[in-house]
Amino acid sequence: MQAAVEKLQAEISGSNNNQYSQMNTVALQMIENSLGRLIQKGCPIMRLKLVVCPYAEISKYKSIRTKYGNLRVEPDLFVRKGLSYIIEEPGRRNRGFAWVSGYNLWKEKMS
Secondary structure (H helix, E strand, O other): OHHHHHHHHHHHHHHHHHHHHHOOHHHHHHHHHHHHHHHHOOOOHHHEEEEEOOOOHHHHOOEEEEOOEEEEEEEOOOOOOOOEEEEEOOOOOOOOEEEEEOHHHHHHHHO
C-alpha cells in the first residue's frame, strides 16, 4: 500500500513539474491575470476551477501551478475551443467568475 501511495505521489509531483515548464507562458499569464482578480475579491483558490474545452491542450492536466497556488482544470463539453473561464464553486454569495480567453472573439461572431 505504501509503495502505491509513493508511486502516485511521484506521478503527481512529476506531472506538476513537467506541466509548468511545458505550458505556454502567454496562456499561463492570461490565467494568472484572471485568477488574480478573483483572489483580490476574496475567492480562495481551493474553491476555483479553470473550465476549458476538452479538446484544448490544457485539458490534459488535472491542475496547473500558478503563482497563487494550484488551480484545478475541468474540461467541459459545452465550452468551445478557444473559450475558457475561471469559476468559483457554489456556496457563497456573489460567486466568483472571470473570463480567461476568447469571450470577446465569441461575442463578435455572435453579433
